[in-house]
Amino acid sequence: MSSYKVFKHPEKGFEAVKSGFAWFAPFNPFWPLFRGLWMLFISYIFVILIITSIDYIFYGFEGYIDIANADDFQLIFLIIQITIFVYPGFKGNNWTALNLQKKGYIFDCSIEADNKKEALIFVTSSKT
Template sequence: MKSFSIYEHPHHGIKAVKQGMSWPAFCFGLLWALYKTMWLLSAIWVAALVLSGLLVPLDSALDTVINGLFLGLQLGVAFKGNSWYEGVLRARGFIFRTTIEGNNPSQALGNYVSSRDASEFSLSTRQISAPDDEDDGPSNLKA
């Protein structure tokens, strides 16, 4: 099983973010960043693509260097992307709730919701009700 960080927002729901390397970030890079609405990372990526296209002619010996730099960029995003995404969520008002196990994000969210519901039920059954005979003041006052 994988570990997921659970973030919750009062208006935008619950998100599960896998801890560790992100294979989708490695394989899809820019598209992954756009899907996760990581605008700064997306802008940096597009700028790097445009600059590499403008600065390096098609038959240049620098192609290998540029390809190596992009591979390094891919690896960096793959290993740091999920933690950067957590930072984006926190900046948007999401609150870290817990870390939970699951095979995928959907299962982790299901595990979180079921454990949260179970704990709320447990708390509600433990509450001690106030006595009904408390005096709220005179009830037969005339206006």
């Protein structure tokens, strides 16, 4: 079972957001689009383009790092890249919750459920 934060909107009803790690967010630049996080999507694409440009400068058209022969700067840059790509997994569900609050949703409760649909069914049935 997972923990879900449930938000309520006066007209739109309930929405649930899983607490914890967002497993689809890392290495997936389109994940923010499915959550309605447009500015995050634009920022993420911009960062990916910058990282890709730097990779092209370092490694040319092949685009891969030879870890055994890499210098310190290349290894540090690799660690920075991995951190940038994994970071949305740690913060993604919080960003989704904040986006819902900006849209007028109010935190209602936290609930344990197997999935988002089950959490919403349980909350709507207990509120009626």
